[in-house]
Structures are given as structure tokens and as C-alpha cells.
Amino acid sequence: MKTVIVFYSRTRKTAHVSKTLAKQINADTIEINDLKDRMGVINYLGSSLDALRENKTNIKPDTIDLSDYGLIYIGSPTWASKPAPAIITMIDKCDLKGKDVILFSTMGNSGGLKVVERMREKIEARGGRMVNSFTIKTSGKKIDELVEATEKILDEKDLKIYGI
Numbered sequence: 347m348k349t350v351i352v353f354y355s356r357t358r359k360t361a362h363v364s365k366t367l368a369k370q371i372n373a374d375t376i377e378i379n380d381l382k383d384r385m386g387v388i389n390y391l392g393s394s395l396d397a398l399r400e401n402k403t404n405i406k407p408d409t410i411d412l413s414d415y416g417l418i419y420i421g422s423p424t425w426a427s428k429p430a431p432a433i434i435t436m437i438d439k440c441d442l443k444g445k446d447v448i449l450f451s452t453m454g455n456s457g458g459l460k461v462v463e464r465m466r467e468k469i470e471a472r473g474g475r476m477v478n479s480f481t482i483k484t485s486g487k488k489i490d491e492l493v494e495a496t497e498k499i500l501d502e503k504d505l506k507i508y509g510i
């Protein structure tokens with residue numbers, strides 16, 4: 347069975363982590379886009395509130411077909427210690443019955459574990475099973491440092507053994 351990395355990324359950090367992983371483990375990627383404008387200071391506050399309240403949002407693609415995949419990574423930035431609304435919305439539209447899932451979050455400095463924990467609850471409710479997870483701090487990291495941190499986690503967590 348194939349592996350896919352499903353992610354949302356507002357400022358490309360989670361995207362860099364996802365693309366690095368995909369290259370290393372030979373996985374497909376699916377980027378979830380949030381159709382609501384999330385940029386700028388005012389939208390930052392609104393986005394934090396949306397995340398706190400677990401408000402749904404319009405996403406593109408609207409639905410994703412995971413039937414070809416046995417192992418699914420789901421990655422989200424940390425927003426107010428919660429998953430981004432685009433990821434909450436996406437998980438609630440997915441059939442994860444019998445799927446192994448690896449969850450990860452990026453964060454400025456803190457709250458990433460709570461994001462993983464909330465995603466775990468949600469994927470389990472939809473029949474998925476979390477087999478591993480990790481968080482990555484992104485604050486102050488340049489792209490090459492993010493790539494390096496991702497490769498380090500890949501080794502530490504032995505991620506290459508899953509989905510073979």
C-alpha cells in the first residue's frame with residue numbers, strides 16, 4: 347500500500363516538513379487549502395478563534411480519496427494549541443477505517459503536543475489508528491534548518507519502517 351502526507355500550511359513551514367518527509371519515504375503529498383483569507387494581523391486573531399472553537403472552514407480539495415493508501419501522515423501547524431481549521435475540516439470528511447496514521451504538528455514554540463492529541467482523538471473516532479507522532483519547532487528556523495530537523499526526526503522515530 348502507498349503512503350500519503352496530507353497537510354495544511356499557511357506560511358509554508360509545514361509544507362517544507364511534508365515535502366522533506368515525502369522525498370525521504372517516497373510518499374505522495376496532498377495539500378489542503380483553506381479558502382478563508384488567513385493572512386494579516388486581524389485574520390491571525392480570527393484564525394486563532396476559529397481554531398479554539400474548532401470552527402469548520404471551506405477547503406480545497408473539498409474531499410480526498412484515501413482508499414489507495416495504507417499509511418497516512420497528517421500534518422498541521424499549531425494554532426492556539428489546536429489543529430488548523432482546514433485540518434479539522436478535512437479529518438471530519440475522511441474515511442480512516444483500518445488506516446495507520448502518523449500525526450505531526452509544527453509550532454512556533456509550544457502547543458504542538460496538544461495538536462497531536464486532538465488530531466488523535468479525531469482520527470480514532472473515524473476508525474484510524476495513530477502509530478507514531480512528532481512535533482517540530484519552527485520559530486527562527488530557516489528552510490535548510492527545518493529540512494535538517496525533519497530528517498533528524500525521521501531517523502529518531504524510525505519512520506522509514508512504517509508502511510512497507
Ligand SMILES: Cc1cc2nc3c(=O)[nH]c(=O)nc-3n(C[C@H](O)[C@H](O)[C@H](O)COP(=O)(O)O)c2cc1C
Binds near residue numbers: 359393484
Ligand atoms: C493563527 C495562528 C495561531 C498560532 N498559535 C500558535 C501557538 O499556539 N503556539 C505556537 O507555538 N505557535 C503558534 N503559531 C505559529 C505556528 O504554529 C508556526 O509558525 C507553524 O510552524 C506555522 O506553520 P505553517 O508555516 O505551515 O503555516 C500560530 C500561528 C498562527 C497563524
